[in-house]
Amino acid sequence: MIWSLLVxxxxxxxxxxxLPPALVYAERKLAAGIQNRVxxxxxxxxxxxxxxxxAIKLLFKEDVTPRGADKFLxxxxxxxxxxxxxxxxxxxxxxxxxxxxxxxVADLNVGILFATAIISLGAYxxxxxxxxxxxxxPLLAAVRxxxxxxxxxxxxxxALVAMIMTYGTVRTEVMVLAxxxxxxxxxxxxxxxxxxxxxxxxAFVLFVICCFAENNRAPFDMPECEAELVGGxxxxxxxxxxxLFFQGEYIAMTTMSALIVTIFLGGWHFPGMDVADHSVGMGxxxxxxxxxxxxxxxxxxxxxxxxxPRFRYDQVMRLCWKGCIxxxxxxxxxxxxxxxxxx
Amino acid sequence: xxxxxxxxxxxxxxxxxxxxxxxxxxxxLMRPTIRQPDKDTAYECGEPxxxxxxxxxxxxxxxxxxxxxxxxxxxxxxxxxxxxxxxLKNAGAPGGGMFVFxxxxxxxxxxxxxxxxxxxxxxxxxxxxxxxxxxxxxSGSGGTGERAKQRDAAPTARS
Numbered sequence: 001m002i003w004s005l006l007v008x009x010x011x012x013x014x015x016x017x018x019l020p021p022a023l024v025y026a027e028r029k030l031a032a033g034i035q036n037r038v039x040x041x042x043x044x045x046x047x048x049x050x051x052x053x054x055a056i057k058l059l060f061k062e063d064v065t066p067r068g069a070d071k072f073l074x075x076x077x078x079x080x081x082x083x084x085x086x087x088x089x090x091x092x093x094x095x096x097x098x099x100x101x102x103x104x105v106a107d108l109n110v111g112i113l114f115a116t117a118i119i120s121l122g123a124y125x126x127x128x129x130x131x132x133x134x135x136x137x138p139l140l141a142a143v144r145x146x147x148x149x150x151x152x153x154x155x156x157x158x159a160l161v162a163m164i165m166t167y168g169t170v171r172t173e174v175m176v177l178a179x180x181x182x183x184x185x186x187x188x189x190x191x192x193x194x195x196x197x198x199x200x201x202x203a204f205v206l207f208v209i210c211c212f213a214e215n216n217r218a219p220f221d222m223p224e225c226e227a228e229l230v231g232g233x234x235x236x237x238x239x240x241x242x243x244l245f246f247q248g249e250y251i252a253m254t255t256m257s258a259l260i261v262t263i264f265l266g267g268w269h270f271p272g273m274d275v276a277d278h279s280v281g282m283g284x285x286x287x288x289x290x291x292x293x294x295x296x297x298x299x300x301x302x303x304x305x306x307x308x309p310r311f312r313y314d315q316v317m318r319l320c321w322k323g324c325i326x327x328x329x330x331x332x333x334x335x336x337x338x339x340x341x342x343x
Numbered sequence: 344x345x346x347x348x349x350x351x352x353x354x355x356x357x358x359x360x361x362x363x364x365x366x367x368x369x370x371x372l373m374r375p376t377i378r379q380p381d382k383d384t385a386y387e388c389g390e391p392x393x394x395x396x397x398x399x400x401x402x403x404x405x406x407x408x409x410x411x412x413x414x415x416x417x418x419x420x421x422x423x424x425x426x427x428x429x430x431l432k433n434a435g436a437p438g439g440g441m442f443v444f445x446x447x448x449x450x451x452x453x454x455x456x457x458x459x460x461x462x463x464x465x466x467x468x469x470x471x472x473x474x475x476x477x478x479x480x481x482s483g484s485g486g487t488g489e490r491a492k493q494r495d496a497a498p499t500a501r502s
Contacts, residue, residue, distance in 0.1 A: 004346075005353065008353050008354055008357065009357065012354060012357040012358070012361075016361060059369060059370055059373050059374070060373050060374060060375075061374060062374050062375050062376060062377065062380050062382075063370065063374055063376075064383065065383070066383055066384065066385050066386075067383040067385070068385075068396075069476065070357075078362075078366075079359075079362050082358070082359040082360065082362060083355065083362065086354070086358050087351070087354055087355055087358060088356075089354075089470075090350065090351050090354045091351075094481070095501065100388065105350050105351070105354055106347040106348065106350040106351045106354070107347050108347050108348065108351065108354070111474075114351075115420065123393035124439070133383060133385070134396050135385035135386060135387075135396050135400050136385070136387065136396050137387075139397070139398065139400075140398065140400060141385075141397060143400050143404050146408075147404045147407045147408070149410040150407070150408065150415075151411060153411075153415070154411060154414040154415060154418065157364065157415070157418040157422075158418060158421075158423075161418065161421045161422065161425045162425075164422065164425040164426055165425045165428050168426065168430060169426070170422075170426060179366075197393045214439050220397075220442075230388070236385065236386060237385050239370055239374055240365050240369075240370040242368045243363070243364065243365070244366065249393060256422065262473055280495075282463055287352060314469030317407070317467075318467070318469065319468045320409075321462075321467045322462070324469055325414070325458075329451065329455065332451075333448065333451075336428070336447070336448075337444070338430065339428060339432065339440065339444070340440045340441050340444050
């Protein structure tokens with residue numbers, strides 16, 4: 001009881017206050033490296049205190065609500081984009097057992113369904129935020145991004161259907177255990193683990209594309225394309241409300257990466273680990289494995305953002321409706337046929 | 344199982360408490376509040392606001408929303424099927440699960456017919472190629488979205 005509370009608090013604290021500043025710093029440093037710049041280097045050694053300075057600056061900023069804005073929706077929008085992003089992380093198993101302590105906040109029987117339901121609430125944050133601002137740029141950004149978010153939600157759900165067919169479960173913990181076996185009994189594939197990425201490569205690619213689109217990360221950062229819509233849906237936001245949007249974006253990115261790791265990259269398991277070993281040392285090792293995979297995916301996120309140019313809006317929608325959705329439907333059909341013919 | 348849902352609730356409470364602490368307490372104590380009428384105006388690149396902020400936007404957003412609802416409902420029906428698919432096959436469903444599979448194929452095929460209809464009608468085309476005579480004069484006064492659409496429409500008209 002007390003342990004699960006401690007686990008929940010620890011996860012929440014690291015997710016909301018530990019990782020975002022680290023990610024902001026990593027993103028700025030990596031972007032600088034990719035663009036052949038130095039990046040933040042003034043505040044603290046190697047600019048390490050820069051994210052903290054930014055947070056303090058935002059705390060001291062005046063909170064302005066534009067005239068004619070819908071005050072209630074305007075205030076609730078950042079919360080709607082921040083809280084669901086963190087809440088969806090509750091179902092992620094970030095490690096095996098450490099002694100008696102289960103290293104997962106909540107092992108729900110609806111697992112993945114819960115995550116998709118909660119993540120799609122984030123679209124309300126953006127839609128309300130842009131709509132309530134009573135300003136032109138946020139309104140256009142809100143409409144564009146809601147259309148983008150709901151379109152890619154369909155692809156994400158269809159990709160997940162194929163994964164649920166493969167695993168036969170929606171519980172994340174069971175999914176990780178199902179990936180902890182070799183891919184084949186004999187032959188060359190016996191050396192590979194049965195990770196989702198090897199079993200369902202098409203679903204993996206679709207899911208990663210959707211994660212980028214759902215997080216509004218480049219090359220899908222339509223909601224806040226600076227060049228066309230100034231700052232997008234949070235143009236009118238300032239002070240801590242803006243900070244919540246900003247933080248929520250990084251938390252959503254972490255949650256999506258954690259979902260990729262759990263569903264497709266074997267979760268906390270690494271080939272050679274004994275899943276029945278519930279010692280504390282093994283528990284810590286599984287957390288480290290999970291963190292390594294998570295940071296790898298996050299690095300990929302940042303790498304892509306600073307490498308690829310942004311899509312045009314019609315390209316985004318075409319990629320979704322004419323590219324991803326037909327492929328996802330065909331993928332489900334293929335999964336079904338293989339499932340029927342081979343056991 | 345209920346214990347796990349309680350854990351989720353605890354997580355939710357952490358989130359709400361964090362937001363309240365930051366926005367309503369910490370920030371309120373520290374931030375200055377200097378009201379000026381100019382500050383409350385909507386941002387339009389520093390210029391005085393022109394007209395109402397309720398600009399027109401493309402009808403196509405509604406089309407996308409409509410198609411989305413159909414697909415989302417279908418996916419909601421697919422989830423339970425996907426969940427029991429493996430189990431039914433192992434439990435010796437007729438035809439080794441083939442029957443279960445074809446049933447779902449029929450269900451999806453009905454939706455795919457509608458999807459193809461929308462596709463052929465050109466509603467998935469974000470930039471509908473307009474007849475030459477219309478594209479010159481533009482389709483109404485419109486706001487930023489309307490102009491952006493016309494600018495984007497230019498490459499399609501050429502091809």
